[in-house]
Amino acid sequence: xTAVRIAVALAAFVFLLLAALSNTEAVTLxxxxxxxxxxxxxxxxxxxxxxxxxxGLAAGAWRNARMRRHLxxxxxxxxxxxxxxxxxxxxxDRPEPPRAQPLDAx
Numbered sequence: 001x002t003a004v005r006i007a008v009a010l011a012a013f014v015f016l017l018l019a020a021l022s023n024t025e026a027v028t029l030x031x032x033x034x035x036x037x038x039x040x041x042x043x044x045x046x047x048x049x050x051x052x053x054x055x056g057l058a059a060g061a062w063r064n065a066r067m068r069r070h071l072x073x074x075x076x077x078x079x080x081x082x083x084x085x086x087x088x089x090x091x092x093d094r095p096e097p098p099r100a101q102p103l104d105a106x
Contacts, residue, residue, distance in 0.1 A: 020045075020046070023040070023041045023042045024040050025040070025041055026038050026039065026040060027039065027040070027044055
């Protein structure tokens with residue numbers, strides 16, 4: 001399975017490298033008529049891709065931090081909770097209710 005992953009990754013890399021090398025014409029980016037930037041198309045696409053990856057990683061890190069905080073709160077609440085009763089039941093001062101008799105026992 002690892003060999004298949006490596007082969008697919010290598011094929012994707014070669015494909016993207018060839019696409020970048022064939023799109024070397026210059027493009028002009030204008031920012032609100034204040035500044036303009038001229039760069040190869042492959043570089044502009046790469047920067048846009050890298051910005052998207054960075055935004056996705058930041059969103060994932062934020063969600064991971066939220067989940068860690070929530071897990072910490074749950075663990076703290078669990079540590080403060082009373083010990084469970086027999087068979088995992090919650091401890092209780094009330095007696096157990098009577099159980100119903102089976103129909104064939106009557």
